[in-house]
Every structure is written in structure tokens, then in C-alpha cells.
Amino acid sequence: MRLGGRLAAAIEILEDIDRRYRPAAEALRDWGLSHRFAGSKDRAAIGNLVYDALRRKRSAAWMFQEESPRALAFGALMIEAGHDPEALNGALAEDNFAPALISGEEADRIAAHPLGEAPDGVRAECPEWCEPLLRRAWGDDWVAEAAALAERPPLDMRVNTLKATREKVAKALARTGVYESELALQGLRIGPIEGQGRHPNVQAEPAFQKGWFEVQDEGSQIVATLTEAAAGMQVLDYCAGAGGKSLAMSAAMGNTGQIQAFDAEKQRLAPIFERLKRAGCRNVQAVADQEVLAAHEGRLDLVVVDAPCTGAGTWRRRPDAKWRLGEKQLEQRQAEQAEILRRAARFVRSGGRLAYITCSVFAEENDDQVRAFLEANPDFRPVDHEALCERHFSGKAAKARIDRTTGIALSPGRTATDGFHFAALERV
Template sequence: MRLGGRLAAAIEILEDIDRRYRPAAEALKDWGLSHRFAGSKDRAAIGNIVYDALRRKRSAAWIFQDESPRALAFGAFLIEAGFDAEMLNAALAEDNFAPQPISSEEAARIAAHPLDQAPDGVRAECPEWCEPLFQRAWGDDWVAEAAALAERPPLDMRVNMLKATREKVAKALARTGVHESELAPQGLRIGPIEGQGRHPNVQAEPAFQKGWFEVQDEGSQLVASLTEAAPGMQVLDYCAGAGGKSLAMSAAMENTGQIQAFDAEKQRLAPIFDRLKRAGCRNVQAVANPEALAMHEGKFDLVVVDAPCTGAGTWRRRPDAKWRLAEKQLEQRQAEQSEILARASRFVRPGGRLAYITCSVFAEENDDQVRAFLEANPDFQPVDHAALWERHLPGQAAKARIDTTMGIALSPNRTATDGFHFAALERN
């Protein structure tokens, strides 16, 4: 397929997403199944256009002054590829399957609406109702912080120290262009996709099948490290999900002690069993029945709450999610977070630690929750988060946004990771 055909396919998929209000991954998969003539390179290029259109939705609509799927696909491509209207029309003229070229009227609108003159909210690439949330959370930096969540993400991996070293895995994946992560001590990274390419399928590599590494964002690796899970500890991963942080803590604990990986939704735990087996983690026990935890109240050295949240920190990878997010969902997540924190805190022993984590960049889900919990639970107090960061990442204090009381904030703009918030609270 040529560029014109790929753009036409992307427009069709964007129309499907908009009409049926469905996740982009599902729409792309269905399109691929019904258009089997499209090769893997074509599907990758089409996927890039679709995701770029969702990441750049406001700026693409701004330059075209139009929110149609066609305008979004064209606009995002112009922004990402550095094309102008004349260059794109020349490429479309060579393809019989291309959509209608950019008209003279559209070209005039593009010329009259350069991005450097766009309103802050457009340059921030976030839903309009989220603008005050970013302003409150990030102050004068809010546009840059929000805009960074619209960039293409890298592919990050965590080396499993139970089975391999970073050097060993890097050598095994050398042809992929992998390099060491800047912050995570066991991290490896393949840079963001360029042009219409795609990331290598690292999960098909023998090194992955042997359990030498896991695919995990560098920010997720960092917050797992900041929990300070250590050999011999008794740990409760209260919202374990698929187990990414449980696996990371298991390696840090050198397969000693015990991790209870709990999730109230059994289906979310389903992937953990194969992952534990492949990684060689023997100190993790998956638990789906809350009654099985009752006898352990007040006994865990460390309780980790990776709380359900809006997921705003992952918008680089899931750009469709930011346009489906509504204020009501934020309110629901806040209520869930408060309830989960209250329940999970009962399992922390005196002198033990409660780690609160979200993949959100909003104060409503982060600082506000920590502050409210501390006010309601005077037997807990925050650790010195600046000292905690320095212990793990000496000399890197300028990278993250650190509040000694409320916690540590990671973001694409500051740490080149997904957006995360981490707070550690100790029980007196």
C-alpha cells in the first residue's frame, strides 16, 4: 500500500472508533482481520497514523479547523511527518486509493492556523475539561507536561535479575537498537517509532521466552524500586493486576520472603501465572479471595497499592483513552482510591510501610488522596521522599518533581517515562 491507501484506511478506522465509541486497538484489529491483503508493514503504518491522530487530535483539528476523521488523519500526518499541503497532495496524486487531496480552501486554513499561534489547550493536546487539572497539578509547566503525553512512546524493558544481567540481555537484543535506560538500573529502552516504522516484537525473542526480561515502562520500574522491597520481607501487592510490580519486587527480594499478589478482579490476575513461571519467581502467591487475607491484618512489612486511576499518565500509549475520559469517571476513581487505601492500610504492621502508586498526573488522584489519608490516619506519616529518591537515584533530584510530604511525580516531560505518582507512608 502507498501513503494514500494507508491514509484512507486510517480514516476508515477513525470513523469506526468515533461511530462505535470503541478502543483503538479493537478497531485496528478488526480492520486487519477484514483486510488481510494488508501486510504487517502496512498495518503498522496505518496504526501509527491512527494513534498519531488521536494523540494530536486538538492540534490537527486546529490547523484544519475541522474535527472530521479525515482532518485528524491528514493533520496529524502533516505534523508528525513535517509535510506541507503541497507535499502531501503530490504523494496522494500517485495513489488511486487515496482520499480526496487537500483543497485550496483547506490549504488556506492550514496556512492561517500555525501551531505556534494556537491556544494553550490546543498545544497541550488534552481534553478541554482537563486543562484546569493540568494547571493545578503542574502550574506554569502545564502545557509542556500535557503536550509530552502526546508524543510517541519508547519501548521499555526490565531485566529480570533472577535470570540475567542487563549486559546479557542488551547483547541478545543488540540488533533491535536497544540501549540502557537513563534512570532505571535494570532498564533497557528502544526509542520511539520513527516515521511509519514499528517497534520490534521483542516478546518473540528467545531471551523473552527464557524469562530474561519483561516489557515494563521505565516509570513503572522506578516506582517498584522506590517501594524498597527487600530480601526476606512480607509484602502485599494489593492491586496486583497482571503482576508487573510483583515480578519486579520478587527480583529485588532475590526470591526470598513472600509476596501476596492480590486483586479483587480474578480476570485481571489471569496473566500472572504464566509470567511468574517464565520469570522464575517462587516467592509470589496469587490471591483473589479477600477472605484469605483477613488473617494477615497488621502483619505485612510492605503493602503496595497500585490504585485504579484515570490512567492519564499512560496517554502516550493509549491516546484514545483521554478522549473517552469524563469528569464522572475521575470522581469514581477518587472514591475507589480512598476506599482501597483505607482497606489496604489495615494490613501494614507497626513500623511497616504503605506505598501508594498511580499512573495519573492529576493532583486529585495523587496529592489530594495522600493528604486526606494522612489526615484520617494519624498513625501514618510520610517518609522523606527527597531522601528516598536520592538513595535510589543519587544526583538525579532535578529529574522528578519531589514533594517531601506528598510524594514523587514522574512524567514524560521530566523523566521521559509514563506519568506516575509515588508516595510512601510509614505506620508509627
């Protein structure tokens, strides 16, 4: 397929997403199944066009002064590739499968709405209702920080120290262009996709099959380190999901002690069993029954709450979720977070630690939740978050935004990671 055919396919998929209000990954998968003539390179390029259109939705709509799937796809392609209307029309002119070219009227609208003169919310590439939330979270830096959430993401991996070293894995993956992460101690990274290419399928590599590494965002690796899970500890991963942080803590603990990986939704835990086996983690027990945990109340050294959240910190990877998010969902997540914190706290022993984590950038899910919990639970106090960050990331702690009371915030703009919030609270 040439560019025109790929662009037409992207528009078709965007129309499907808009009409059926469905996740982009699902729409792309279904399109691929019904268009088997499209090769892997075509599908990758079409996927890039779709995700770029979702990342650049407000900018593209500003340029064209409309939000149609066609305007979003054309606008995103112009922004990412640096095309002007004339150059893009020239590239599509002789492609019979291309959508209608940019008209003179559209070109005039684009010329009259340069991105350099766009309102703050447009340059931030965020839903309008989120603007005050982002302004509160980042102050004067909110536009730049939010815009960083609209960039293409890298591919991050965590070396499993139970089986390999960072040098060993880097050597095995050398042909992929992998390099060491800047902050994560066992992190490796492949930079963001350029043009219409794609990331290598690292999960097909022998090193992955041998359990030498896991795919995990650098921010997730950092917050797992900040839990300070150590050899011999008794740990509860209260919202374990697929187990990424449980695996990271297991390696940090050297397969000693014990981790209870709990999730109330059994289907979310399903992937953990294969991952534990591949990684060689022997100190993790998957638990889906709340009653099984009763024996651990007041006895655990560390309880990790990776709370359900809006996922606003992952917008680089899931830009479609940004536009499906609403205020009611935020309110629902806040209620869930407060209740989960209340339930999880009872497992922490005296002198133990409760770690609260979200992949959100909203203060309503982060700082506000920590303050409310501390007010309701005077037997807990925050650790020195500055000292905690410096202890593990000496000389690089300043990259994160740190509040002594409410915790440590990571973001694409500051730390080149997904957006994460981490707080550690000790039971006194």
C-alpha cells in the same frame, strides 16, 4: 499499500472509533481481520497514523478547523512528517486509493491557523475540561508537560535479575537498537518509532521466552524500586493486576520472603501465572479471595497499592483513552482510591510501610488522596521522599518533582517516562 491507501484505511478506522466509541486497539484489530491483504508493514503504518491522529487531535482540528476523521488523519500526518498541503497532495496525487486531496479552501484554513499561534490547550493536546487539572498539577509548565504526553512512546524493558544481567540482555537484543535506561537500574529502552516503522517484537526473542526480561515502562520500574521491597519481607501487592510490580519486587527480594499478589478481579490476575513461571519467581502467591488475606492484617512489612486511576499518565501509549475520559470517571476513581487505601492500610504492621501508586498526573488522584489519607490516619506519616529518591537514583533525583509530604511525580517531560505518582507512608 502506498501512503494514500494507508491514509484512507486510517480514516476508516478513526470513523469506526468515533462512531462506535471503542478503543483504538480493538478497531485496528478488527480492521486487520477484515482486510487480510494488508501486510504487517501496512498494518503497522496504519496503526501509527491512527495513534498519531489521536495524539494530535486538537492540533489537527485547529489546523483544519474541524474534527472529522479525515482532518485528524491528514493533520497528524502533516505534523509528524513535516509536510505542507502542497507536498502532501503531491505525494498522494497518483494514488488511486488515496482519500480526497487537501482542497484550496482547506489549505487556506491551515495557513491561517499555524500551530505556533494555537491556544495553550491546543498545544497541550488535552481535552478542554482537563486544562485546569493539568495547570494545577504542573503550574507554568503544564503546556509542555501535557504536550510530552502526546509524543510517541519508547519501548521499555526490565531485566529480570533472577535470571540475567542488564549486559547479558543488552547483548542478546543488540540488533534491536536497545540501550540502557537513564534512571531505572535494570531498564533497557528502544527509542520511539520513527516514520511509519514499528518496534521490534521483543516478546518473540529467545531472551524473553527464557524469562530474562519483561516489557515494563521505565516509570513503573522506578516506582517498584521506590517501594524498597527487600529480602525476607512480607509484602502485599493489593491491586496486582497482571503482576508487573510483583515480578519486579520478587527480583529485588531475591526470591526470598513472600509476596501476596491480590486483585479483586480474577480475570486481571490471569496473566500472572505464566509470567511468574517464565520469570522463575517462587515467592509470589496469586490471591483473588479477600478472605484469604484476613490472616495478614497488621502483620505485613510492605503493602503496595497500585490504585485504579484515570490512566492520564499513559496517554502516550493510549491516546484514545484521553478522549473517552470524563469528569464522572475521575470522581469515580477518586472514591475507589480512597476506599482501597482505607482497606489496604489495615494490613500494615507497626513500623511497616504503605506505598501508594497511580499512573495518573492529576493532583486530585495523587496529592489530594495522600493528604486526605494522612489526615484520616494519624498513625501514618510520610517518609522523606527526597531522601528516598536520592537513595536509589543518586544525582538524578532532581529530574522528578518531589514533595516531601505527598510524594514523587514522574512524567514524560521531566523523566522521559510515563506519568506516575509514588508516595510511601509509614505506620508509626
